[in-house]
Amino acid sequence: MTTPSESLGFIHRFIAAKEPDSPLTLLLLHGTGGDETDLLGLGQQLAPSAALLSPRGRVMENGAPRYFRRLAEGVFDLEDLKARTHELADFVEAAVQRYHLAADRIVAVGFSNGANIAASVLFLRADVLAGAVLFRPMVPFVPDAMPHLGGKPVLLAAGRQDPIISPEETERLRRLLVRAGAEVTVHWEQAGHGLAPADIAAARTWLRGWATSRGDRVPTKGRTPRGTAV
Ligand code: MLT
Numbered sequence: 285m286t287t288p289s290e291s292l293g294f295i296h297r298f299i300a301a302k303e304p305d306s307p308l309t310l311l312l313l314h315g316t317g318g319d320e321t322d323l324l325g326l327g328q329q330l331a332p333s334a335a336l337l338s339p340r341g342r343v344m345e346n347g348a349p350r351y352f353r354r355l356a357e358g359v360f361d362l363e364d365l366k367a368r369t370h371e372l373a374d375f376v377e378a379a380v381q382r383y384h385l386a387a388d389r390i391v392a393v394g395f396s397n398g399a400n401i402a403a404s405v406l407f408l409r410a411d412v413l414a415g416a417v418l419f420r421p422m423v424p425f426v427p428d429a430m431p432h433l434g435g436k437p438v439l440l441a442a443g444r445q446d447p448i449i450s451p452e453e454t455e456r457l458r459r460l461l462v463r464a465g466a467e468v469t470v471h472w473e474q475a476g477h478g479l480a481p482a483d484i485a486a487a488r489t490w491l492r493g494w495a496t497s498r499g500d501r502v503p504t505k506g507r508t509p510r511g512t513a514v
Contacts, residue, residue: 292378293371294339296320299327300383301335307386308495311376311413312338313398317348327393330417330488331495337379337390341397343368351401358448362425365404372401373409391494392416393487396448396477400424403457406438406466407431415494417441417487420477422449423457433466439490440468441483443475 289296297320301308308331312323320340327336341351343364352368353361380387392413394402399421405413407427415437438461442454454470461468471486 292375292382294342294375296337296339296375296379297324298338298379298383299324299336302333306333306335307389307500308334308491309385309390310334310336311390311392311402312336313351313392313394313402314338314341314349315396315398316341316345316350318395318398319349323393323395323398326395326484329484330393331491335383335385337376337383337385339372339375341401342371350397352397352404358422360400360424365401365424366408369401369404369408373405373412376412387412389414389498389500391491393419394421395419395479396421403461406433406436406461407464410436415439417490418457419479419483419487420446420449421457422453423460426460427464430464433461433464435465435467437467437469437490437494439471439487441471441473441479441487443473443477443480443483445474445476448477 310327310331312327314322320338324336324338341349343350343353353364355361390413392402399418402416402418403421404424406416410431410433417439419441421440440454440458458468458470473480473483
């Protein structure tokens with residue numbers, strides 16, 4: 285069942301889990317200019333039986349939805365970012381109640397701007413996430429006080445030819461997350477800012493490992509990723 289909705293503070297889509305005993309929910313966070321429908325196909329490829337929760341960013345930049353304001357490419361309005369991070373975390377908590385989701389099985393899957401706000405949620409409101417897949421993320425900000433991520437698993441998927449995000453930026457984010465206690469895996473791809481099929485395959489394998497490590501039942505088959513999803 286797909287539910288388009290404007291409730292809970294964000295225009296969003298919710299797709300219930302395909303199997304009643306699948307506790308995983310993917311929180312899908314699109315890139316700049318995307319919307320709540322963009323990553324639904326990616327979510328289905330990554331975890332075919334999971335519930336999908338996909339909010340549209342509430343900030344408009346020349347007509348392009350985003351999750352927070354920026355002053356220039358890679359220069360973030362930190363006050364807005366932090367306020368929007370709390371808004372998004374509140375939305376996730378409300379969605380857990382509304383859709384009867386397992387609060388300890390919400391994994392963010394963010395691309396670009398969506399990955400950046402997911403990293404910000406890890407720094408400010410880590411309790412709402414069980415882990416995160418960050419496709420092409422940057423350091424959203426350096427937290428004043430390091431959060432305690434207590435072994436939360438995080439996958440960083442970076443492109444070696446990304447014109448927006450340097451390898452040093454990815455390494456900076458990795459180090460910050462490790463300092464905060466996250467269990468970080470970095471997947472490097474011979475790709476730019478857009479996703480390559482191997483990024484998706486890596487995330488799918490990582491998610492299956494995540495679910496298995498928690499004793500969740502993992503379906504044995506699903507669609508094979510084809511082409512670039514984003
Ligand atoms: C951002 O603004 O979050 C990053 O620069 C990525 C982007 O959306 O281009």
